[in-house]
Structure formats: C-alpha cells, structure tokens
Amino acid sequence: MAKKILVTLYRNEVAPRFDLASEVLLVTVDADNREVRRQELVLAHASADDLCDLILDREVAVLITGGMEEEHYHYLRWKRLDVLDGIAGLAEDALARYLRGELESGDILFPRGEHA
Amino acid sequence: MDNTLASSVPLAPFAGLIAAGLDRADLPHILRALPFGVAVLDRERRTLFMNSVLERLTGYTSEEVAGVPCRHVLRGSFCLHACPRVACAKSEIPVCEAESREGTLINRHRRKVPVRLTSVPVLDKGGDLLCTLDVIEDLTALKELEARLTRTAGPGAIVGRCSAMEHLLRILPAVAASDATVLLTGESGTGKDLLAEALHRASPRARESFVRVNATPMPEALLDVELFGQAGGSGESNAPRPGKFQLAQNGTLYLSEIADMPLAQQGRLLRLLDEKAVVPAGGERPMRLNVRVVAATGRDPEALVKAGLLREDLFHRLNAVRLHLPPVRERGEDVQFLLTHFLGIYATKFRKQVLGFSAEALSLLSAYDYPGNVRELRNMVEYAAMVCAGDLVLPDHLPPHVRFPQAAPPADDPAANSSAARVKHARKKV
Numbered sequence: 001m002a003k004k005i006l007v008t009l010y011r012n013e014v015a016p017r018f019d020l021a022s023e024v025l026l027v028t029v030d031a032d033n034r035e036v037r038r039q040e041l042v043l044a045h046a047s048a049d050d051l052c053d054l055i056l057d058r059e060v061a062v063l064i065t066g067g068m069e070e071e072h073y074h075y076l077r078w079k080r081l082d083v084l085d086g087i088a089g090l091a092e093d094a095l096a097r098y099l100r101g102e103l104e105s106g107d108i109l110f111p112r113g114e115h116a
Numbered sequence: 117m118d119n120t121l122a123s124s125v126p127l128a129p130f131a132g133l134i135a136a137g138l139d140r141a142d143l144p145h146i147l148r149a150l151p152f153g154v155a156v157l158d159r160e161r162r163t164l165f166m167n168s169v170l171e172r173l174t175g176y177t178s179e180e181v182a183g184v185p186c187r188h189v190l191r192g193s194f195c196l197h198a199c200p201r202v203a204c205a206k207s208e209i210p211v212c213e214a215e216s217r218e219g220t221l222i223n224r225h226r227r228k229v230p231v232r233l234t235s236v237p238v239l240d241k242g243g244d245l246l247c248t249l250d251v252i253e254d255l256t257a258l259k260e261l262e263a264r265l266t267r268t269a270g271p272g273a274i275v276g277r278c279s280a281m282e283h284l285l286r287i288l289p290a291v292a293a294s295d296a297t298v299l300l301t302g303e304s305g306t307g308k309d310l311l312a313e314a315l316h317r318a319s320p321r322a323r324e325s326f327v328r329v330n331a332t333p334m335p336e337a338l339l340d341v342e343l344f345g346q347a348g349g350s351g352e353s354n355a356p357r358p359g360k361f362q363l364a365q366n367g368t369l370y371l372s373e374i375a376d377m378p379l380a381q382q383g384r385l386l387r388l389l390d391e392k393a394v395v396p397a398g399g400e401r402p403m404r405l406n407v408r409v410v411a412a413t414g415r416d417p418e419a420l421v422k423a424g425l426l427r428e429d430l431f432h433r434l435n436a437v438r439l440h441l442p443p444v445r446e447r448g449e450d451v452q453f454l455l456t457h458f459l460g461i462y463a464t465k466f467r468k469q470v471l472g473f474s475a476e477a478l479s480l481l482s483a484y485d486y487p488g489n490v491r492e493l494r495n496m497v498e499y500a501a502m503v504c505a506g507d508l509v510l511p512d513h514l515p516p517h518v519r520f521p522q523a524a525p526p527a528d529d530p531a532a533n534s535s536a537a538r539v540k541h542a543r544k545k546v
Binding site (some may be wrong): 088 | 175179180181183184185187191193196197221222223224225226227228364512542
C-alpha cells in the first residue's frame, strides 16, 4: 500500500523548525518502500497550523522535520501520523534512513566533531 | 571537572583560538561560569562548544552537537531568515559588529522559549573572523512579567490621575488583601466590573475562581438554583448541580447589579454572608462556603433601600467597604490622560503611527460630557485610532455627535433627547 512521507525543507536540509518551514518535500512510496512519486511544494507562508492542515489534507502518513512544539507534535500523533521530529541533517539522508528503517526522532545526521 | 570537551575531539574546538593567540585553556571554565547561554561557533556557524546554561536551555550537550550547524541546535526563529551571518553577508561587510535580536527557540523537549541572541564576532590578530560567540538569554521570566504588566496596563486596566482615582488606586491593595465584603458604586461605564476583577486579582484568592453573577429577571426558583445550586435527587437525572456560589468556592463572587436581585434571594444572600453556609435548592443539609462577595450597583444604594429594592440589612452587610467610581465628567484632568492612554493602546493595536490629537479634536473631546463614561471614551478613541490615517487625530475622525454639536436633532424628537442634552451640555462647556 502506498504511503506519503513529508519532509519539511530548508534548502537541502530538513527544516530546523516545523513552524518556520516554507518548503516541503512530499514523497510517495509503495509497499516495498520504493519511491513512486516526488513533489516539492512551496508554501505561501510559514505556519505550523497551515502545515498541519496540508499534512492532513494530503493524507500524509509520516512527517520528518526539525524542532516542533509539543502542541503540534501531539496533534499530529493524535491524528495517527508517524512523527519523526528533531531531525538535523540533509533531507535526502533523512529520507533514505527512514526508508531503511533507521531514522528516529532526535537523530543528528550531520558529521560531528570533524572540524577544528 | 569540566568534561564538556571530553569527546573524540578533546579541546579541538579551541585549537583555532589557541593558534590565533587566544591561548586560554580555562576558556571553557570561564564560559561555563557565565549566567547566560553561550555557544562558540566556527566561521561556518557550526557549533564548537556550548556552556552549561545553553545545554540546559537547548536540551543538547556540547558533545552531541559538536560540528552541527547552529540553526539545528538553537532552532531560533532568527536562524532561517535573520541569521547574523546571512545578514552580514548581505551587507557585504566582511566582519560584522555584535548585534542583538529577539525571538524564540524550540528546544529538544519541544518547548518554545523566548530568547535574546547577541552574536559577537571574535577576530584574530589579523582582523579576520576566528569564531563567533552567540550569547543567548532566556527571556521567559521577562516575557511573563511583561504579560502580567500588559494585563494590568492594557485596555482592561483601571487608570486615573485625578484625586478620586488616585485615592481609589492607593487603597485598592489593602481592600483586596482583606476578606471584607465590598460594595462598588458608580454610573454605567465607570469600570465597576474592572474594579471587581482587579480586587480579585490583587487578593489572596487570585488563584481561585472569579464568578460573575447577573441577577437577570428570571423565575425565582430558577434563580435560586442558579445562585445556590441544587441538591442531588435519587435518579440519574437528578444529579446535584452547583450554583454560582459553589463555583466561586474559595474565590470571589461578583454580583454585578445587586438591586436586580429579588428580595427573597437577597434574604438568602444575607444568611449566606452571616452563616458562611448555603442550603442548595431541594436540599436539607447546609453546605459550607468560603466565598468573598463583591457587589455593585449603578444606582444610589441609599435610594434603593428607600425604594424598597434593596434590603437595608443586606445593604449594611455589603457596605463594609464601599468604593465609588466617579463619572468621567467629574474626573476633570483625567479626560486628557484617558484620551492619551487609550490612544497609545489602540495605536499600537492597530499598528498606526498616531501620535496624538489635534487642538480642535482635543477641544471637542474635552468639552464632551461622556454620559457613557470611560467605556464611551475608550470606544471613541478606538474608533478614532481605527479611522485615523495620519499622525494626529482630527475632528473628522471623531463620531458625528462629538464633531457637530450644533447639528442636534429637534427637541421634540424623543429618541434624540438624551443626545441633544449631551450636545447642549458640551457646547456650554466650550
């Protein structure tokens, strides 16, 4: 069965904040987690409430995003969404990890401690 | 012991600083001792270090986020569109000055925190950017204080500078602190409801309920249930129903027009005030109540007693403390103060740059007698602020009955009599 995954975007990264995301990546995958459709949507303005409406309107099943307020998190969980928040990393990395079943809320995907 | 940097890259974040001559091995200790959040960021605004205050604020440890772009650690509202680095790049200045901005961050625990960010560039000996110190102050306490002050200084606050109002505001805290029954008097629109709420907010009962009762005309039995509740019966449909007094338990009950209450209920109220107990309708056992009663009337209470509309014994019981709110026409110098006060509030609300009133507008407004008192004055200023497009409120921005006092309707028009009288009064004052 097909499933829709929404990743909030800031450039090529997962948007650091759900309420400030003005672009989203909407990916539809089939039962074998193979990508069947991909859309990038630019929103009229950043708003957590509007984004929640869009998510429910598009029947999204999985949300991958950065920091989000508890209120919106619990609302979407209550709407039976799989919410993976607090993700810091490139959007494609996060998506690929999710499809491999390796992504969890709060994951930091950026390389760490390699600078100085 | 400071183990913030005890990771796979021990002290590496400060290697650049050391190379630049800022050879301070105790730098982490110094930063950790500061009472506000500090993040050390590299040239690309990747996180090198966070002190313990910022670790608590964000919910991350320095080790967890070493090398992560700060926008994913702070998650500030200023990170995406007003990032100091982006703003600096846009201005084409190689190294920017320290600057502050306010916003919010969302921490690891999904809590939005109001903060002020001050970004301080640290330069090497050659004047090139070495790193940035982001100082983050938690503004939660300040914002809460601001909200509290706004509540007491917004459109719903009692303000005044005339001697009567100053006296009232001076004794208000002492009256609020006592548990005495209070009788508020004053014409319609003078602020009796606000004063009752202010008394409650300033009282030790502030955390409990403030219940307002309008004893509007209704069958006495129904009013009895509404005020004093109903005892439970045997069936499910006969569940006990709390009255306004039960809802106000431990708090304040405000009777907005005491003379509207039928005499029978006035008798029950008197018993309640004396015995601190009430028997719900249909019940037998009295229920203990701890409620402070504040009553108000827009009419002269002595006249109400004489007219038989207010029980004399109840009047004396309620009259333990009496606070009178003067009408606007008796507040003299307060009119201009109130006009300016409300203009400030509504100009901010409507995001207008209205600075004040023109001399003509002020003359008309000062001459008007405000039969609707502060409520009318406030509504008038709200309207003026709404329609005013410039920086001064002009006569054109005032309602017609203030603007054209000479255009009074004929005296034989009964509907307009009160307005005509007002205009006449206003013209006399001019």
